[in-house]
Amino acid sequence: MEKMEDTEVYGQILKKDKEALEQLYDKYEKLLFSFALKMVRSPESAEEVVQEVMMKLWRGSGGIYDEEKGKFSSWILTMTRNTSIDYLRKQNRRQEEEVHQEMELQDTQAPVEEIVEWKQQRERIKEAMTSLKQEQQHVIEMFYFKGYSQKMIADKINIPLGTVKGRIRLALKHLKSELAMERGDWQ
Amino acid sequence: MTEKQCDKLVDYFNGQMDDMEKEAFETHLAGCASCQEELAEWEALSSDLPYLSTPADPPEGMKKRVLDNVFAEEEEPALPQKNYTESKVKKNRFTKFSSPWVMGTAAAVLLLSLVGNGILWSERQDLASETERLSEEAERLAFERDLAEQNLATVLEEEEEGGVSDVLLASNLASIGEAEFSGQGSATIISENGELELLIQVTDMPELQGSEAFQAWVIEGEVPIPAGSFTIDENGNGAVSYNLNDMEDTQIDQIAISLEPQPNSLQPQGEILLASQ
Numbered sequence: 092m093e094k095m096e097d098t099e100v101y102g103q104i105l106k107k108d109k110e111a112l113e114q115l116y117d118k119y120e121k122l123l124f125s126f127a128l129k130m131v132r133s134p135e136s137a138e139e140v141v142q143e144v145m146m147k148l149w150r151g152s153g154g155i156y157d158e159e160k161g162k163f164s165s166w167i168l169t170m171t172r173n174t175s176i177d178y179l180r181k182q183n184r185r186q187e188e189e190v191h192q193e194m195e196l197q198d199t200q201a202p203v204e205e206i207v208e209w210k211q212q213r214e215r216i217k218e219a220m221t222s223l224k225q226e227q228q229h230v231i232e233m234f235y236f237k238g239y240s241q242k243m244i245a246d247k248i249n250i251p252l253g254t255v256k257g258r259i260r261l262a263l264k265h266l267k268s269e270l271a272m273e274r275g276d277w278q
Numbered sequence: 279m280t281e282k283q284c285d286k287l288v289d290y291f292n293g294q295m296d297d298m299e300k301e302a303f304e305t306h307l308a309g310c311a312s313c314q315e316e317l318a319e320w321e322a323l324s325s326d327l328p329y330l331s332t333p334a335d336p337p338e339g340m341k342k343r344v345l346d347n348v349f350a351e352e353e354e355p356a357l358p359q360k361n362y363t364e365s366k367v368k369k370n371r372f373t374k375f376s377s378p379w380v381m382g383t384a385a386a387v388l389l390l391s392l393v394g395n396g397i398l399w400s401e402r403q404d405l406a407s408e409t410e411r412l413s414e415e416a417e418r419l420a421f422e423r424d425l426a427e428q429n430l431a432t433v434l435e436e437e438e439e440g441g442v443s444d445v446l447l448a449s450n451l452a453s454i455g456e457a458e459f460s461g462q463g464s465a466t467i468i469s470e471n472g473e474l475e476l477l478i479q480v481t482d483m484p485e486l487q488g489s490e491a492f493q494a495w496v497i498e499g500e501v502p503i504p505a506g507s508f509t510i511d512e513n514g515n516g517a518v519s520y521n522l523n524d525m526e527d528t529q530i531d532q533i534a535i536s537l538e539p540q541p542n543s544l545q546p547q548g549e550i551l552l553a554s555q
């Protein structure tokens with residue numbers, strides 16, 4: 092249902108319908124902004140990332156979406172992630188950053204969220220995340236949200252380069268099975 | 279060795295590779311089931327993990343700033359958009375076009391962005407110093423690129439005067455693989471004074487080695503027809519213009535760009551990098 096709507100709106104955007112882009116913007120503004128903020132860490136930078144994503148959508152320069160690429164929301168989130176990583180690389184400000192992301196994961200004062208779906212998603216994934224070992228949470232943070240290179244991850248947690256991928260795989264496997272269990276509980 | 283390549287999936291996924299590494303990895307990826315599987319799994323994460331972000335309120339006025347900037351980009355060229363009305367975009371008797379193409383006003387807007395880029399290229403025309411290193415063939419190609427730019431300039435001028443050229447169609451050229459590839463471009467077919475011209479423009483293309491060249495192809499069904507070789511400048515930008523007059527009865531299904539070991543291949547020998555959707 093949601094997919095149909097997005098796909099239709101996207102079709103209009105390809106036809107250069109400004110209202111359609113605005114509609115999509117309204118729908119995804121908060122999610123993309125929050126995700127970009129998590130990655131690039133400043134509201135100004137996150138705004139730039141969101142703007143870049145909108146430009147790519149408008150110009151079609153970030154590739155063209157079709158349903159074979161999965162859900163539209165995943166596609167636009169992947170684009171946001173890639174744009175954030177590019178942004179970070181350009182800024183070359185990785186060095187300044189300290190990894191204290193685990194704190195954020197245990198953050199209990201979740202703001203009131205009007206987008207119910209997001210809130211449910213978030214609760215679900217947060218719960219799965221917190222059931223992982225600290226180190227595994229850390230690996231996922233560095234890998235997914237910071238877009239670190241293999242070498243940077245190896246250096247940060249002091250493990251051999253060749254074992255990084257294995258660690259990521261293990262952490263994600265745990266996360267996945269936690270998520271699957273929760274899904275099971277729901278049904 | 280293979281295992282080493284498999285490890286690089288992390289850097290590939292996170293865009294931490296230069297063009298050469300990326301190319302080498304993509305070759306590996308094409309034949310490695312375990313990397314493909316893992317990559318698909320990682321990509322699937324984007325339906326879950328972003329929702330971990332703490333909901334944050336966008337800054338005051340962000341929507342207006344963002345949308346104004348996005349739309350301003352399109353309106354910047356001096357060309358008033360109304361020059362390209364639907365009625366001007368018509369099918370040419372030469373060629374039957376199939377549905378994947380962006381037709382009509384969308385085509386006009388794409389041309390506008392082509393023109394915008396054309397201005398950028400002319401700023402980068404200090405290619406002279408670089409041509410010394412290029413083979414004779416490459417020099418010729420660079421010359422052709424300049425010609426393509428001039429063609430665009432001509433189109434621009436004529437449109438400003440009321441116009442004798444019609445944009446028949448335009449399409450984005452994008453990477454066809456699953457993998458991330460930075461290169462992109464556009465293809466535009468213009469009818470001008472009875473001449474049918476294909477204009478191709480690309481950006482962010484990987485560096486060429488030795489005698490390598492990019493080549494455009496017009497694809498009819500499964501059959502690729504060569505439509506011009508070209509090189510790129512140091513910023514990865516390039517363009518080519520190709521006369522389609524003798525393709526009268528060609529049904530253009532797709533336009534693609536490949537990386538060839540030599541300029542002017544008759545059949546694609548290298549990998550197809552970009553294609554219209």
Ligand SMILES: [Zn+2]
Nearest residue numbers: 283284310313
């Ligand atoms: Zn592999």
